[in-house]
Amino acid sequence: MTVKDLDRARSDRNGAIEAFARRHRFRPLEAVPWVAALAAAFVFPGYLPLGAQILATILFVMSADLVVGYAGIVTLGHAAFFGTGAYTAGILAAHGWGEPLSGLVAAAAVSALIGFLSGLVILRTTGLALLMQTLVVAAMLLETANKASSITGGDDGLQGVDVWPIFGVFHFDMFGRVAYGYCLGVLLVGWLVTRQIVHSPFGRSLTGMRENVRRMHAIGAPVFRRRLVVYTISAALAGVSGGLIAQTTQFVGLTSLSLERSGNALIMLTIGGVGRLYGAFIGVPLYMIAQDQFAEIEPVYWYFWIGLLMVAVVMFARGGIIGLVERFRR
């Protein structure tokens, strides 16, 4: 080993330490989504209701990224938690408790409970068996909501959701300004929480379990417990997202628990980029704006192109848009 090699090794090591230390610092690039969201509100005031839905869906897809991308728990039942949150907030508001923030807290709590209980069962397996069980949990909740139509409205959806003003001051207006600001604020909090989690030692250990679960067992990490914790947190975030949609659209339908919604979340996440924290911020707006533009013409054929896009992404562009950018910059 020459002196030059030693120097390089030392500078590599310092570089790695630098890179790890930098993780926690906010980079200027991370402000882009928020500036863009604010700018979009002023440039396209007519699209604020769609914008609010996009913001709430970003939270949902980001919560899916936490389990799928970071913890490596591939789930086809994430809509279970979204729908649980939506029905919780919706039923509260329809039965005389329309206070929005406590509604979101309740949505998070109930979804977290469902996430915890189902996690106790399904996280004992991995891979394909786990995947199938997530599907069954979501189907079970969907059937429950379908059959408990006296509470949920069943097939017709939950009607009469009456949400009070935020802090008793900001009334939800018909142009969707308050709804947009509300969703933006909640998403900001959700993002800060998620960011904190993925960069924490706990978050790093999740990535460790995804990459090499045997080694994590060997160094004594409580694998099952950590997977259960992240599954519960993610369920709570998904529940908040569902609560947001219920409160801002004043409607909850059975599709909020459907397999399509779980699948769409994975699709939007993949378009953006899985396990990169910002995949949702790219994939969701792209998908939902395109859907808004094209799906109105022929909703069925929209699915054809989305299906084709999925096949293409899996075959040629794993890592989504962020992955392509990373490859390009290297």
Add this chain to the structure above:
Amino acid sequence: MHAVTEAAISIGFHGLAFAMVLYLISVGLSVTMGLMGLVNLAHAVFAMLGGYVLTALMNRWGVPYAVSLAGAAAAAALASVPLERLLYRRLYGGEELDQVLLTMGIIFMSVAGVTYVWGPLNQPVYLPHWLDGQIDFGFRHFPTYRSFLILCGAVLVTLLWLALERTRFGAQIRAAVDNLRMAQSIGINTSRLFTLTFALGSGLAGLGGALGADFLPISPSYALSNLVYFIIVVAVGGLGSIRGPFVAALLIGIADTGFKYLLPELGAFFIYALTMALLLWRPHGLFGRA
């Protein structure tokens, strides 16, 4: 007491017919999952295709029922070969997320495809006259169509098991499921084996979809709305097993029929609860290997 026995016989009979269809559709899914390590969510697409081919052959060209059934199986098997060669094969044993996305993509495309060709409505199934009405078994009358389903199922299951136990092809599949690398090292052409197995599973699914078209209605949402049933059968039976899904299909078919008959207001809820309870007890299914 008489009424209870009547109800039990009726549930058992209808459940058995449903179980046969469930098994025919699900066995291919179980084998692809166990043998190739691939979660093929689009498996139900082949069953749907079988149903569409059957109704198209019968309603549009007046082809006899039995020939249409064979046509449905053949169409599903043929359609699966290019898909397997071009797409699935690259994901065998790969990441689950990729498999989920690819097969979801195929489901979405198939939904749009059949809507384009056949429209959004349910396809009517006109069963031939010899399947109408009841058939007399001496002690009781049973619906002819469901008796026919049970007979078909029993014959096919026997043939399938004989083929797996007694033929060279079956031995190769069993060898590959048990130990893929060893099977390759002793010179089994696993690439060709995978394609054939996949086509066989898809063909059976197509046949199952065609046979069950009367109570699993043929519509564009078929692949999405029935997927959970097929997945449950595989999850309860255990991945990669041939017999496991049969036991699971019997259990699910009869239990589901019973619950829906006795407690219609709860729908399919019980079957999901039962599935979760079984998986809590045996996380890898009744016949699965951890």
